[in-house]
Amino acid sequence: MRGPSPAVVSASKLGLTFQTNDGPVQALSNVDLTIGKGEFVSFIGPSGCGKTTLLRVIADLERPTSGAISVNGMTAEQAREKRAYGYVFQAAALFPWRTIERNVALPLEIMGLSRTEQAERIKRTLDLVNLSGFEKKYPWQLSGGMQQRASIARALAFDADLLLMDEPFGALDEIVRDHLNEQLLQLWGRTNKTICFVTHSIPEAVYLSTRIVVMSPRPGRVSDIIESTLPKERPLDIRETPEFLAIAARVRDGLRAGHSYDD
Amino acid sequence: MNRLKPSWQAVLAILLCLIAVALGAIAAPKIDSLAQPVGTLIYPYGAATWLIFGALLLAALISMAKLPPMIEAVVLFIGAHLAAWLLIRGIAGFEGLARAPYFLLLASAWLLGWRCVAVLSGLRPTASWARTALRLIIPAIFGAWILIIWEAVTRGAGIPFILLPPPSAIGVRIANSLPVLGADVRQTIFKAVLFGYVVGSGAGFITAILADRVPFLRRGLLPIGNMVSALPIIGVAPIMVMWFGFDWQSKAAVVIIMTFFPMLVNTVAGLAASGHMERDLMRTYASGYWPTLIKLRLPAAAPFIFNALKINSTLALIGAIVAEFFGTPVVGMGFRISTEVGRMNIDMVWAEIAVAALAGSVFYGVVALVERAVTFWHPSVRGG
Numbered sequence: 062m063r064g065p066s067p068a069v070v071s072a073s074k075l076g077l078t079f080q081t082n083d084g085p086v087q088a089l090s091n092v093d094l095t096i097g098k099g100e101f102v103s104f105i106g107p108s109g110c111g112k113t114t115l116l117r118v119i120a121d122l123e124r125p126t127s128g129a130i131s132v133n134g135m136t137a138e139q140a141r142e143k144r145a146y147g148y149v150f151q152a153a154a155l156f157p158w159r160t161i162e163r164n165v166a167l168p169l170e171i172m173g174l175s176r177t178e179q180a181e182r183i184k185r186t187l188d189l190v191n192l193s194g195f196e197k198k199y200p201w202q203l204s205g206g207m208q209q210r211a212s213i214a215r216a217l218a219f220d221a222d223l224l225l226m227d228e229p230f231g232a233l234d235e236i237v238r239d240h241l242n243e244q245l246l247q248l249w250g251r252t253n254k255t256i257c258f259v260t261h262s263i264p265e266a267v268y269l270s271t272r273i274v275v276m277s278p279r280p281g282r283v284s285d286i287i288e289s290t291l292p293k294e295r296p297l298d299i300r301e302t303p304e305f306l307a308i309a310a311r312v313r314d315g316l317r318a319g320h321s322y323d324d
Numbered sequence: 325m326n327r328l329k330p331s332w333q334a335v336l337a338i339l340l341c342l343i344a345v346a347l348g349a350i351a352a353p354k355i356d357s358l359a360q361p362v363g364t365l366i367y368p369y370g371a372a373t374w375l376i377f378g379a380l381l382l383a384a385l386i387s388m389a390k391l392p393p394m395i396e397a398v399v400l401f402i403g404a405h406l407a408a409w410l411l412i413r414g415i416a417g418f419e420g421l422a423r424a425p426y427f428l429l430l431a432s433a434w435l436l437g438w439r440c441v442a443v444l445s446g447l448r449p450t451a452s453w454a455r456t457a458l459r460l461i462i463p464a465i466f467g468a469w470i471l472i473i474w475e476a477v478t479r480g481a482g483i484p485f486i487l488l489p490p491p492s493a494i495g496v497r498i499a500n501s502l503p504v505l506g507a508d509v510r511q512t513i514f515k516a517v518l519f520g521y522v523v524g525s526g527a528g529f530i531t532a533i534l535a536d537r538v539p540f541l542r543r544g545l546l547p548i549g550n551m552v553s554a555l556p557i558i559g560v561a562p563i564m565v566m567w568f569g570f571d572w573q574s575k576a577a578v579v580i581i582m583t584f585f586p587m588l589v590n591t592v593a594g595l596a597a598s599g600h601m602e603r604d605l606m607r608t609y610a611s612g613y614w615p616t617l618i619k620l621r622l623p624a625a626a627p628f629i630f631n632a633l634k635i636n637s638t639l640a641l642i643g644a645i646v647a648e649f650f651g652t653p654v655v656g657m658g659f660r661i662s663t664e665v666g667r668m669n670i671d672m673v674w675a676e677i678a679v680a681a682l683a684g685s686v687f688y689g690v691v692a693l694v695e696r697a698v699t700f701w702h703p704s705v706r707g708g
Contacts, residue, residue: 148604148608156619157701158623170619
């Protein structure tokens with residue numbers, strides 16, 4: 062039958078063309094990518110390079126116009142309907158009429174879990190993102206960083222093996238961002254989830270990832286894939302080591318190469 | 325100079341008082357019809373004249389001394405209202421005979437009342453009960469002065485009862501006609517308005533959901549709905565009377581038609597109000613139409629729906645009252661207004677208007693309170 066398939070996400074010859082009023086725009090072209098279980102993959106590139114679009118294709122929020130994508134060995138649509146992934150958006154997108162704990166409960170209610178199961182998962186995931194004690198607060202009573210942590214808790218609550226994150230820390234200041242990066246790494250280490258992470262920050266990508274996918278625009282495509290040689294255990298000051306800087310330099314070169322033609 | 329803090333209202337009030345003193349009698353005398361021998365003149369006010377001058381001048385002068393604002397406000401309040409009360413009491417029996425000093429003194433008292441509200445508005449109390457009290461007292465004084473000026477001018481200038489009765493006459497009429505007014509309110513508000521409001525708003529809401537769910541309804545019904553909502557719906561009232569008879573059912577039908585479209589249009593707009601990101605989020609949960617509707621789109625639409633409910637609360641009252649002009653049993657607020665105006669009982673018309681205004685305000689207020697409780701999360705309610 063089918064061979065062993067450890068790949069969580071696999072894309073081949075993936076392309077997506079948006080029809081706009083100004084004519085077709087090729088958002089993705091010829092993307093080949095395989096993401097294995099337990100990897101932390103960052104997508105980095107200038108705006109318009111299709112990194113968010115690629116993530117949305119994996120999540121079945123966009124349909125590719127050519128090529129094939131599979132998630133957990135299924136089509137992206139089947140995977141979405143089986144709730145194969147948690148998705149964290151650029152903004153927290155918490156519902157202001159629900160308390161933090163009811164926001165985290167939202168996917169659990171839709172999945173039809175029992176009250177006790179819901180309560181147990183809410184407690185566990187809020188502990189995981191250090192938000193215990195804020196269960197009864199409303200989103201607008203919390204800071205931006207805490208809101209984004211609550212939205213990560215919501216994505217974790219339904220316990221999918223795949224976590225898709227679209228510039229989740231893009232709107233936060235650098236101090237909060239460092240802190241959340243550290244927490245995210247710890248979380249990844251503890252849960253062994255597969256994480257796809259879109260960012261436009263080179264240090265963030267290098268610090269977090271086991272693999273960095275460098276993308277370039279017009280048309281959006283993968284221009285380089287860089288394996289990280291950093292150890293799994295990464296304190297914040299690893300960012301000053303020569304090894305870290307070497308990887309960052311490679312990413313920067315990759316970005317520049319993708320950019321060179323439109324100068 | 326440092327022991328005085330003059331205000332222009334008080335200075336002007338004193339000036340008006342002095343002009344009034346110079347001009348002489350507050351109102352013209354009249355011939356006492358009962359007195360023997362015929363021709364005896366009776367004079368209005370008498371000693372009260374000096375009490376009015378005294379109250380106004382004293383209050384104005386004291387208010388300009390360096391006093392705590394609270395005491396200043398109390399002094400102004402007593403002075404202004406005592407003078408106004410004496411003026412209105414004294415004019416009884418001399419309606420229409422008021423001379424210029426009467427109006428000057430009224431203006432003077434009004435200026436002191438104005439100053440009183442200005443002082444109260446400037447207070448910044450820390451206790452929450454005091455803030456609540458102020459929030460009620462300031463508009464109460466404001467409203468009281470509308471009534472005082474209305475009363476004093478209609479009686480002092482002798483404005484014909486048919487044109488504008490004084491508020492005291494309207495008040496007396498309300499007090500004497502409570503059973504009639506009660507029956508009218510029961511007929512118009514508790515039957516036609518409430519039934520029509522609930523059914524009309526409910527039908528608009530359900531239609532909006534259907535239009536959202538069924539694409540052909542959205543494309544076919546909504547443009548027609550928008551067109552129909554522009555029709556002068558009150559024009560269908562006679563037709564409704566033909567269809568549903570003279571009793572409250574035909575008025576409820578008018579209310580249903582009037583309230584249906586604001587609810588439909590607002591709910592449709594509200595259902596489109598949830599953000600793309602939130603809808604994508606529900607999609608990643610593989611959430612179906614109904615869970616998405618109940619957990620995301622309806623809560624997001626709540627501010628729009630409450631807007632429609634508030635608009636409808638006033639529309640329903642207007643619709644029911646005007647619809648009664650086209651034929652009713654012999655009870656109802658619209659019926660009473662249209663018949664009493666024909667019988668020149670203008671005070672009864674005003675009494676119905678006052679009751680309708682009160683009922684409309686309570687209705688609107690209840691809806692607004694429920695709105696605050698339900699959409700507590702909305703920036704317009706929680707304040708930023």
